[in-house]
Structures are given as structure tokens and as C-alpha cells.
Amino acid sequence: TxxxxxxxxxxxxxxxxxxxxxxxxxxxxxxxxxxxxxxxxxxxxxxxxxxxxxxxxxxxxxxxxxxxxxxxxxxxxxxxxxxxxxxxxEEYIGALARKGFETDNPGAYGILSRFSWTSDEMASVMLAIEDGKSPESAADEYIAAHPDQVSSWIGSVKGNGELVTVGYVLWDSEIASTNVLKKVLEQAGYTVKLVAVDAGPLYQAVSTGDVDCTISAWLPTTQSTYMEKYRDNLVEVRKVLTGAKxxxxxxxxxxxxxxxxxxx
Ligand code: PBE
Incomplete structure (x- = not known):
């Protein structure tokens, strides 16, 4: 019953x-x-x-x-x-980078250091994916609909095909955000490789330099265990989104x- x-x-x-x-x-x-x-x-x-x-x-x-x-x-x-x-x-989603990313690729690091958006904006991409769009096309649509925001992220950066490796975890929220970041970096002229891993290996990969950056960090509380372990070996770039929970x-x-x- x-x-x-x-x-x-x-x-x-x-x-x-x-x-x-x-x-x-x-x-x-x-x-x-x-x-x-x-x-x-x-x-x-x-x-x-x-x-x-x-x-x-x-x-x-x-x-x-x-x-x-x-x-x-x-x-x-x-x-x-x-x-x-x-x-x-209140939690925030943070961008983390490997040490040395800023000096190795100041343009891509600059974009990462300007990338931020609201919960509603992120949720709109998530909902489009949930409604059946591929993450890539949901990200393309977001970018097409927000040209001013995208140019404020890119600024005057012009990449020359350099490879940027972005780590993420396959949570719905991070599938949405990471695909948008990928499209933005591509639009700025970079070649982007996404690497999907679990949260622990992700922090480790940023700290060893196996990936350049991630925007999958939920802090200060959610992933505090990982942050305490890896804080000294990575760079906290910025808050990408505030008001998370x-x-x-x-x-x-x-x-x-x-x-x-x-x-x-
Ligand atoms: N989450 C979604 C993740 C971060 C993104 C809250 C499920 C977590 O580490 O719990």
C-alpha cells in the first residue's frame, strides 16, 4: 500500500x-x-x-x-x-585555478577572473538542458542571448588557440556553467578541453596543475573538507555566483x- x-x-x-x-x-x-x-x-x-x-x-x-x-x-x-x-x-560558487595559470595564460586567466553571473542566469541554462537541449547548444543559446555580458567577460582578450583545461563535476549546475565558460573561452580564441572528474580528484587536479581551472567549487561550507586540504596549493580566483544554498x-x-x- x-x-x-x-x-x-x-x-x-x-x-x-x-x-x-x-x-x-x-x-x-x-x-x-x-x-x-x-x-x-x-x-x-x-x-x-x-x-x-x-x-x-x-x-x-x-x-x-x-x-x-x-x-x-x-x-x-x-x-x-x-x-x-x-x-x-549562504554559499558561493568559486573559480579556482592552478598556481602558475595566471602567468602562463594571462588572457584566459583574465576571463576566469571576470566570469560571474546570477543564480537565475545559471538556472536558465540548467532548465534548457533539463528540457532536452544538449549542454553545448544550451550554452550557445545563452551566449547568443547575452552579448554584452559575454563581452564584459572577454574584454580585449584574444587567444591564439592555446589549450585551456577546465575541470568540473557532472552536477547539473556545473554542467551548465562549465559549458558556458567553455564557449566564452572559445569565442575569445582558446581551445578548451573539459575534464569531468569527482570532487576530490578535481581539487587534487587543480593543485597538481593537471587542469588549469574549475568553476565547480561550492564554498565556504559545502566543500570545506577539500578546501582545507588543498587551499595552499591552488589559487582562489573569484566568486562566480553568490546566493547559492x-x-x-x-x-x-x-x-x-x-x-x-x-x-x-
Ligand atoms: N552540489 C552541487 C555540489 C556542488 C554543486 C552542491 C551538489 C557539492 O559539492 O555538494
Whole structure:
């Protein structure tokens, strides 16, 4: 019955890729709130499809969630209050570069140091991808629709085909942003290679210089573990987006409002 499956869904938090900062914070939340829950790892796409299925059948579900993300445009969702502050408050998405990138390629570094946009802008690209566009064409469309913003990022930079390697993680938000950055760098004359890895290996790759840069850093709280480990060996370039948020997310029809009510 529906009752029984509702019971079964309780006890589980549907997560994403094991290396994501939000997964580490959720393990902390389970400990610190004494939750009788296990965190199920999955992928961003897997989490979104579990969420879609649960909502279509009106079932109880808790997922690891973040903003900006298209799920908030598609569904009525809410963050559970986090009175212990495990997930931090306002987060930002940061651009990180390898040491030496600025001197090796000042033009591309300059673009990275000017690249920033709003949550709504990022969400529009995410939603286009979710609606079936390829990341490449969603990025092309964004660029075509925002010529002034793109020229403010590029400035007077003219690349000469130099290779820029951008690392990212296959989270919906970073698929959107990284593809836009790729198109911008290409428009400025660079050759861009995207490298998709998990979060831990990504920080490591920036710190060893295996990739030039990334715009997949969620800080100060979400990926604090990685940042503490690698901070001294990389360059924090700028905030790419402010007003981001992570936490536990439920459909509106789930009646609790706080993480400490999850056990009840
Ligand atoms: N996220 C989305 C990532 C960053 C982007 C919040 C799932 C995380 O590290 O948890």
C-alpha cells in the first residue's frame, strides 16, 4: 500500500555522487542530529529521477538538494530548516585555478577572473538542458542571448588557440556553467578541453596543475573538507555566483519543516 511504501522511503536520504561536499555534510547531519537514516549515494541525475518518481506518486522523500537547480522551477519543494547549521548559510560558487595559470595564460586567466553571473542566469541554462537541449547548444543559446555580458567577460582578450583545461563535476549546475565558460573561452580564441572528474580528484587536479581551472567549487561550507586540504596549493580566483544554498530538500506536501523532525 501507499502507507507501506511511505514507511519504506522513510529511513533513507537520497543523495548524489559520493564525493560531493553535500554528501559529507549529510553524513555529518545524520551524526549530529542523531538521525535514524542512511544516506544512499546515487548521481545528480539519479537523485532527480527518484524525486520525480516520488512526486508523481505523492510519496514521502528526502533528497540532498541545492540552489541553483532546475528542480525548484519544476516542483514545489522546500529546504528543511537546519538549526545546527551543518550546511552553512549562504554559499558561493568559486573559480579556482592552478598556481602558475595566471602567468602562463594571462588572457584566459583574465576571463576566469571576470566570469560571474546570477543564480537565475545559471538556472536558465540548467532548465534548457533539463528540457532536452544538449549542454553545448544550451550554452550557445545563452551566449547568443547575452552579448554584452559575454563581452564584459572577454574584454580585449584574444587567444591564439592555446589549450585551456577546465575541470568540473557532472552536477547539473556545473554542467551548465562549465559549458558556458567553455564557449566564452572559445569565442575569445582558446581551445578548451573539459575534464569531468569527482570532487576530490578535481581539487587534487587543480593543485597538481593537471587542469588549469574549475568553476565547480561550492564554498565556504559545502566543500570545506577539500578546501582545507588543498587551499595552499591552488589559487582562489573569484566568486562566480553568490546566493547559492545546499541542504536537505523535500516536496512541499511533506509536513515536517526541520531536520530535527526527521525522526518523528
Ligand atoms: N552540489 C552541487 C555540489 C556542488 C554543486 C552542491 C551538489 C557539492 O559539492 O555538494
Amino acid at each position: 501507499g502507507e507501506q511504501s511511505a514507511q519504506v522511503q522513510k529511513g533513507k536520504i537520497i543523495g548524489i555522487e559520493p564525493g560531493a561536499g553535500i554528501m559529507q555534510k549529510t553524513e555529518d547531519a545524520i551524526q549530529d542530529y542523531g538521525l535514524d537514516y542512511t544516506l544512499v549515494s546515487s548521481s545528480s541525475a539519479g537523485m532527480a529521477s527518484e524525486l520525480t518518481k516520488a512526486i508523481n506518486s505523492g510519496k514521502w522523500i528526502v533528497v540532498t538538494g541545492w540552489t541553483p537547480h532546475w528542480k525548484f522551477a519544476r516542483f514545489n519543494l522546500k529546504y528543511l530548516d537546519d538549526p545546527k547549521g551543518i550546511y552553512g548559510g 545546499v541542504g536537505l530538500v523535500v516536496p512541499d506536501y511533506v509536513t515536517i519543516s526541520s531536520i530535527d523532525e526527521l525522526n518523528s
